[in-house]
Amino acid sequence: MTVRRPATALAVSALGAALLVGAAPAPSSAASATSAVATALAPSAVAGVPKVGQCYRYTVKQSGASASPTAPVACSAPHTAWTYFVGAFTGRAARIASPTSLQLDRPAMAACYAKRVAVFGSSVHLTRIRFAWFVPTPAQWAKGARFFRCDAVAEVGASSYELLPQRLPSVLASSAGRERLRACARTATGVRVPCTLSHDARAVAWLTLASRTAPYPGPAAVEPLVRSRCTAALAALPGAPALAWYSWPMAASWSAGHHVATCFAADPPAPTG
Numbered sequence: 001m002t003v004r005r006p007a008t009a010l011a012v013s014a015l016g017a018a019l020l021v022g023a024a025p026a027p028s029s030a031a032s033a034t035s036a037v038a039t040a041l042a043p044s045a046v047a048g049v050p051k052v053g054q055c056y057r058y059t060v061k062q063s064g065a066s067a068s069p070t071a072p073v074a075c076s077a078p079h080t081a082w083t084y085f086v087g088a089f090t091g092r093a094a095r096i097a098s099p100t101s102l103q104l105d106r107p108a109m110a111a112c113y114a115k116r117v118a119v120f121g122s123s124v125h126l127t128r129i130r131f132a133w134f135v136p137t138p139a140q141w142a143k144g145a146r147f148f149r150c151d152a153v154a155e156v157g158a159s160s161y162e163l164l165p166q167r168l169p170s171v172l173a174s175s176a177g178r179e180r181l182r183a184c185a186r187t188a189t190g191v192r193v194p195c196t197l198s199h200d201a202r203a204v205a206w207l208t209l210a211s212r213t214a215p216y217p218g219p220a221a222v223e224p225l226v227r228s229r230c231t232a233a234l235a236a237l238p239g240a241p242a243l244a245w246y247s248w249p250m251a252a253s254w255s256a257g258h259h260v261a262t263c264f265a266a267d268p269p270a271p272t273g
Contacts, residue, residue: 047140048068048136048137048140048145049086049147050072050086050134050147050149051083051086052083052086053075053082053083054075054083055072055073055074055075055077055081055082055164056068056070056071056073056079056080056081056082056083056151057070057077057079057080057081058070058080058081058132059080059160059161060158060160060161063132063151066100066135066137067099067134067136067137068134068149075166076166079163079164080153080154080162080163080164081152081161081164082152082164083150083151083152084115084116084131084150084151084152084169085112085116085149086147086149087108087150088146088147088148089104089107089146089147090146093107098141099135099136099137099138099140100138105252106255106256107148108133108135108148108150109133109252109253109258110256110257111148111150112133112148113131113253113256113257113258115150116129116131116152119169120152120168120169120172121173123172123178124172125203125206125260126178126182126183126203126204126206126262127172127181127182127183128155128156128162128182128183128193128194129152129153130152130153130154131150131151131153132150132151132153133148133149133150133151134148134149134151135148135149152164152168154181155183155192156193156194156197157191157192157193158191162194165177181194182195182202183202183203183262183264184197184199184202184267185201185202185244185245185264186198186199186200187200187244187245188200195267200244200267200268201244201245201264201265201266201267202264202265202267203263204234204237204263204264204265205230205233205234205262206260206261206262206263207229207230207233207260207261208259209225209226209229209248209259209261210259211259212257214259216254222248226246226248227246230243230246230263231243233263234263234265241266242266243263243266244264244266245264246261246263247261247262248260248262249261
């Protein structure tokens, strides 16, 4: 989409509400997450309506497209995306003339953020799992299609996605699977990478900065808030690891209801004494 904001946009900072750390509730099923929109999607006779559980293979660059840049592939084949939610635009968003309108950004992003946690569990905040979202083509929209699709993707730096394992929700339901997809970072360049690659920080805690209805505090206020909250969070962890990096949602993500910051500890741990 030519005017689309990236769904994965975060502000990050390198260093020289409630804290929730550790095990998260078990992920809910993807099927139950879509039950609320099943009725809205069922009457559509438009070809190409996506389904939860489909897999795709596309690049970071391709994920900036408005409509799906590729056709589904077998989930047993190499793939970089897994559809975890399919929703339907309603109200004013459903009445716009073109599916490239910015009026679609907020409702789609809000649903994708909320359903990502509902499907994968809150510990997804410590992983590299982000999302890409897509809307109908202009031709589909003209025929009445009003769906949007939320895909889970795993960042590898700023310019590539990792090939996903089969049965992604089951993988993330296990501690070993979450560790496999845990976010580590290279603070000098500000990118998230697998922890198996060179890095100097590891995601160890996440925290909610404000209620879903709270207004964006602005960049001048949010950065020191995140730094102080992350410092306190890590001080409460065993061994009180040193804070090395942190990330928080930018204004567009905040307006869509994403108010979570992630705190990264130095890894390997910084020397003490």
